[in-house]
Structure formats: structure tokens, C-alpha cells
Amino acid sequence: MRILKFESTEAFxxxxxxxxxxxxGPVRWAPKxxxxxxxxxxxxxxxxxxxxxxxxxxxSAGISAAPxxxxxxxxxxxAEVAALVADSTYLPDAAKGVSIDDLAVLRADDPRDSxxxxxxxxxxxxxxxxxxxxxxxxxxxxxxxxxxxxxxxxDLAAAIATRGGKLIAVSTSVGxxxxxxxxxxxxxxxxxxxxxxxxxxxFGDVGHxxxxxxxxxxxxxxxxxxxxxxxxxxxQLADSVALVASGRLPLTARALAVLRAADVAVPADxxxxxxxxxxxxxxxxxxxxxxxxxxxATVTELCNEHRNHDEGPFLAACFVAESFLSTWQxxxxxxxxxxx
Numbered sequence: 001m002r003i004l005k006f007e008s009t010e011a012f013x014x015x016x017x018x019x020x021x022x023x024x025g026p027v028r029w030a031p032k033x034x035x036x037x038x039x040x041x042x043x044x045x046x047x048x049x050x051x052x053x054x055x056x057x058x059x060s061a062g063i064s065a066a067p068x069x070x071x072x073x074x075x076x077x078x079a080e081v082a083a084l085v086a087d088s089t090y091l092p093d094a095a096k097g098v099s100i101d102d103l104a105v106l107r108a109d110d111p112r113d114s115x116x117x118x119x120x121x122x123x124x125x126x127x128x129x130x131x132x133x134x135x136x137x138x139x140x141x142x143x144x145x146x147x148x149x150x151x152x153x154x155d156l157a158a159a160i161a162t163r164g165g166k167l168i169a170v171s172t173s174v175g176x177x178x179x180x181x182x183x184x185x186x187x188x189x190x191x192x193x194x195x196x197x198x199x200x201x202x203f204g205d206v207g208h209x210x211x212x213x214x215x216x217x218x219x220x221x222x223x224x225x226x227x228x229x230x231x232x233x234x235x236q237l238a239d240s241v242a243l244v245a246s247g248r249l250p251l252t253a254r255a256l257a258v259l260r261a262a263d264v265a266v267p268a269d270x271x272x273x274x275x276x277x278x279x280x281x282x283x284x285x286x287x288x289x290x291x292x293x294x295x296x297a298t299v300t301e302l303c304n305e306h307r308n309h310d311e312g313p314f315l316a317a318c319f320v321a322e323s324f325l326s327t328w329q330x331x332x333x334x335x336x337x338x339x340x
Contacts, residue, residue: 001039001333004090009076010064013090016042016333017057022088022111024280025059027077029070029097033062036340037226044248044337047270048277050321051302055328059090063098074102085109093117116279116291122152127292128275128299129246130159132267133219135303136313137242140164143180145217147171147209148224148247149200154189156221156246161185169215172197173224175206178215213237223247223269227339234258245269249339256338260312268317270337271302 004013014035015023025045028038038060045058061081065073084090086109094100100118107114116124133139144165146153149172157167167185169178177183177200191199200206213220213229213236220237222229223246229237231254237243238258242265243251249269251259259266275295282291302317309316318336325332 001042003035004084006077006080008080009073011062011073011077011080012038013059013061013081013084014038014042015057015059015090016046017329019328020057021055022091023057023059024091024112025061025093026095027061027063027092027098027103028095029063029065029074031066032064035062038062040226040249040337040339043333043335044270044273045277046325046333047268047318047321047337048274050324051268051271051317052274052277052298053324054277054281061090061092070097074098078102078105082106082109112280113282113284115284116282117276119276119279123155124275124279124291124295125273126152126155126246126275127159128278128295129156129221129244129272130163130165131275131296131299132272132303133160133165133221133242133244134163135300136244136265136267136307137219139219142166142218142241143168143216145169145171145178145212145215145220146246147212147220147222147228149188149192150197150224152246154185154192157185157188160221165219169212169217170200170203171209171212172200173209174198174200175209176200176211176215177203177206178211179204218242219244221246223250226250227252229255231255231258234262237264238262240264242266245272248273249337251339253338256314265307265313267303267306267313268337270321271299271306271313271317274299274302 002015041060042058049056085106149170167183174197191202218241226249229251234255278295306313306316
């Protein structure tokens with residue numbers, strides 16, 4: 001893992017691998033962005049590329065600036081990173097505090113499909129998350145909870161419903177709402193578009209955001225923040241069928257151990273969020289239907305390889321990714337993609 005520091009502003013890039021054809025990953029802004037979290041996010045993207053047998057690497061950037069200095073700091077980052085984008089050393093994805101518009105000037109030199117790249121974190125990652133759950137344990141007839149319902153929430157809810165899942169619990173930063181009779185996807189989407197995080201208040205009594213993990217759903221989708229599922233939270237999910245990542249690095253190593261002991265299926269986040277990567281590197285001339293079919297087929301095939309492995313689907317996916325990495329890296333990167 002290399003850290004590149006910027007001269008024009010307080011910013012850095014964590015580059016996971018040397019010798020990659022390209023490296024990509026999120027760029028985040030906050031008053032203080034820590035390198036440790038960036039390194040973890042870079043590693044998760046590395047494993048996505050490896051699972052897809054792409055000789056590319058993960059990366060993650062951070063811009064640290066006070067709120068009133070965010071604009072100039074982001075502009076300075078964009079100006080300085082342009083040369084790195086031009087040679088594919090680092091291809092940035094908009095993340096917390098950095099918008100698609102902030103990065104628009106860089107798209108001309110980004111080899112990925114810019115139109116699909118802008119939808120990667122919502123439509124295509126949501127699709128692959130739902131496909132992963134369906135392939136690992138089946139969604140038809142299952143009850144489902146979505147933790148951290150946000151911008152990608154409507155697409156995820158729709159993909160779940162299409163596959164027969166019944167949404168019974170949703171949480172936002174405002175709180176958790178549970179309805180065992182089911183929360184209708186169209187009504188939830190309409191409410192979220194109008195009210196954002198407050199939308200949960202339309203659907204019943206609102207509890208604490210973390211109450212989502214006690215909803216009793218068969219399958220919980222989670223990923224609002226890194227490490228949200230620790231060993232204590234994992235204990236509340238012991239009667240679940242599966243925990244599926246809808247955001248990067250949602251669980252810790254201890255949480256994974258607890259869930260494995262309880263026989264809860266935990267597919268890898270770098271598989272469930274592979275849809276955006278597949279779409280971003282697809283041929284722009286291909287129709288959306290072709291791309292979504294490719295995501296569905298690729299993720300399903302990967303999950304079929306991992307589903308019944310003795311070590312569980314998460315570690316099985318790691319083994320597959322590491323096997324490919326070994327074909328072009330002299331040594332494996334140290335540490336698997338899990339929250340600290």
C-alpha cells in the first residue's frame with residue numbers, strides 16, 4: 001500500500017497495488033479523513049477487481065478541509081489529480097462529501113464508461129447486492145431489512161421485490177420502522193424522494209436506527225458505515241439467514257466469526273458490490289439490458305462457487321480473489337477486506 005500526498009491541499013491517495021493496469025476507488029471529503037479507513041476501502045476494491053479477474057487495483061483518496069474551505073480544497077485536489085487520472089494511476093469515484101459534478105472535468109480522461117460510472121453506486125451496486133442475496137440463500141418468500149436506506153435504497157428495494165423478497169424493516173439516520181405485513185416499495189420510494197431520511201416516519205412508530213438489527217428479518221442488507229456490524233450487533237442476527245453488504249466493509253472480523261458460528265451466510269462485500277465495477281468498465285455501446293444481464297450472470301456464477309464452501313461464502317470469495325492476485329503479484333497484499 002502506497003500513500004501519495006498532495007502539494008496543493010491536504011489530501012492523499014492510498015494505492016493498494018503496484019503494477020496495476022489502473023486503480024480506482026472513492027474520494028471523500030471531511031474535516032479530517034484518516035488514512036486507515038482509506039486503506040481498507042482500497043483493499044475492498046482490489047478484491048472486487050481480483051474476483052472479476054481484472055488486473056486492476058483498489059485505491060481511495062481523502063481530502064481534509066474545514067467545511068468553509070471544502071470548495072477550494074476539492075478544486076485543488078481535482079487540478080492536481082488530473083495527471084494521475086490521465087495515466088490511470090488513480091481513477092476517482094465520488095463518495096462522501098464529493099459530488100459527481102466535482103469530478104466532471106476528469107471524466108474525459110477516465111477510461112471507464114462515464115454514464116454508467118455515475119450510476120454505479122446506486123443502480124448497479126444495488127442490483128449486484130440483490131443478486132448476491134438471491135444466489136446465496138434465495139430472496140423469494142424471504143423477509144428483508146434494509147439498514148441505512150439512502151440514495152441507493154430505492155434501487156435496492158426494487159431489485160429485492162423483483163426477486164420475491166418482502167421488505168419488513170427499513171432504517172435511516174432518523175430511525176427504524178418495522179412492519180411485518182410488508183413495506184410497499186413504490187410508497188417507500190415516493191416517500192424517500194419527498195422527505196429523505198424522515199420518510200420512515202410515514203410507515204409506523206420509529207425506533208433507534210440500530211433497532212434494524214433486531215427486526216427479525218431473514219436477510220439484512222447493511223453498509224451505511226464501515227464496521228457498523230461488530231460482534232455485539234452480529235449476536236442480534238444469530239437467527240438470520242444472511243447478512244448482505246450494501247456498502248463497503250460493513251462488518252468486523254469478530255462479527256464475521258460470530259455469524260459463521262451461528263451459520264448465518266455472509267457473502268463478501270466485494271462480491272455484492274461488484275455490479276458498479278462491471279458496469280463502469282463495460283463497453284459504452286452496449287445496451288443497459290446487456291450490462292445488467294452480465295452483472296446478474298457474473299455475480300450469480302461467483303456466488304455459486306462460494307455458496308457451499310466449508311469456510312463460508314466470505315472466505316471462499318477471498319480465496320478466489322487471492323488466487324487470481326497470485327498470478328500477477330509477487331506477494332499478496334497484507335490483510336483481507338474487513339473493518340478493523
